[in-house]
Amino acid sequence: MAFEVHRGTNISHWLSQSKSRGEARRAWFTEEDVQRIAGWGFDHLRIPIDEEQMWTVAGDREPEAFELLDRALDWAEHAGLRVIVDLHILRQHYFNDADEPALYRDPGALDQFADRWRDLSAFLKGRATDQVAYEMLNEAVARDPQSWNHVSGTIFQTLRGLEPERTIVLGSNRWNKTVTYPDLRIPKDEHLLLTFHYYDPMLITHYTAAWNDYRHYTGPIQYPGQPVPESHVPALAALYADANERNRTFDREVIKQDMLIAWEIAQQTHHPLYCGEFGVIAATPLDIRLRWYRDMVSVFDELGIGWANWDYKGGFGLLERGGWAETGIRQALMG
Numbered sequence: 001m002a003f004e005v006h007r008g009t010n011i012s013h014w015l016s017q018s019k020s021r022g023e024a025r026r027a028w029f030t031e032e033d034v035q036r037i038a039g040w041g042f043d044h045l046r047i048p049i050d051e052e053q054m055w056t057v058a059g060d061r062e063p064e065a066f067e068l069l070d071r072a073l074d075w076a077e078h079a080g081l082r083v084i085v086d087l088h089i090l091r092q093h094y095f096n097d098a099d100e101p102a103l104y105r106d107p108g109a110l111d112q113f114a115d116r117w118r119d120l121s122a123f124l125k126g127r128a129t130d131q132v133a134y135e136m137l138n139e140a141v142a143r144d145p146q147s148w149n150h151v152s153g154t155i156f157q158t159l160r161g162l163e164p165e166r167t168i169v170l171g172s173n174r175w176n177k178t179v180t181y182p183d184l185r186i187p188k189d190e191h192l193l194l195t196f197h198y199y200d201p202m203l204i205t206h207y208t209a210a211w212n213d214y215r216h217y218t219g220p221i222q223y224p225g226q227p228v229p230e231s232h233v234p235a236l237a238a239l240y241a242d243a244n245e246r247n248r249t250f251d252r253e254v255i256k257q258d259m260l261i262a263w264e265i266a267q268q269t270h271h272p273l274y275c276g277e278f279g280v281i282a283a284t285p286l287d288i289r290l291r292w293y294r295d296m297v298s299v300f301d302e303l304g305i306g307w308a309n310w311d312y313k314g315g316f317g318l319l320e321r322g323g324w325a326e327t328g329i330r331q332a333l334m335g
Helices: 020-026 031-039 063-079 107-124 144-161 178-185 232-239 252-269 286-303 329-334
Strands: 009-012 044-048 082-089 134-137 168-171 192-200 273-278 306-309
Touching: 020 063, 031 063, 044 063, 063 082, 063 107, 082 107, 082 329, 107 134, 144 168, 144 178, 168 273, 178 192, 178 252, 178 286, 192 252, 252 273, 252 286, 273 286, 286 306, 286 329
Parallel strands: 009 044, 009 306, 044 082, 082 134, 134 168, 168 192, 192 273, 273 306
Antiparallel strands: none
């Protein structure tokens, strides 16, 4: 059977982007969560993992982290869920680095990256190829798209030599944006899943997000239409030199046209297309979030694109902090 995914969710801040260890990490994501997700009608999980959680600086496995990953894969299989294992952050590559990551400049960093995947493959290769897929790297951020083509090509060939029938997930440069798909070198391979991420418009999806410059605008927002109402455009212009571009009109048709860039390339190369991340921060008013999610899923359904929302529980979650209650996002996604 082929590896197929349609509707999923990201298990964030567990084996990635978290300082929690020991009992706190074990309690963050459990078999009960997997059963809940399966019961909701999802068919897969995307599990981000970070190098610093999985391996020591010397490259030795962190036993507890590998045990947790192994356990989660068992839970998922028993619940009928497939899994994409996503190598999310490396010591030599972080998608929010201000400077170009060493992965694109240092051949030794690329060798180390390949070693990490060799070790992951050794650990995971016993898993059925229709149950587990490998995402080489989350959100490449090379200055030159050919640098990412070189890195991704190297890792692809490394993995393909080890596992000829494993599905490998490949995204484009610069945060997996659809606009960079024309620069992506796509291998001729029948076990390849193309991925993109979608967080536009950022004024909506990252409203007041503390980790980027969208935190500066705290006025009213809206969707669909221009994210910032006309009456507050002067305030936006005072904050950002590119205010007009940030505040361009967004609606379902704009979303569709953006996705078509990647979709048309996927059609030409005969590969399935997958949106591995999309979501809206909890600070955005719920009614706006729900409208955006409904438009996203409507386009996914029209174009036959599989997806995983960001995230299951967290700042963008199906479950929100302060009790982990549902908000209606799951219902908007699942129809």
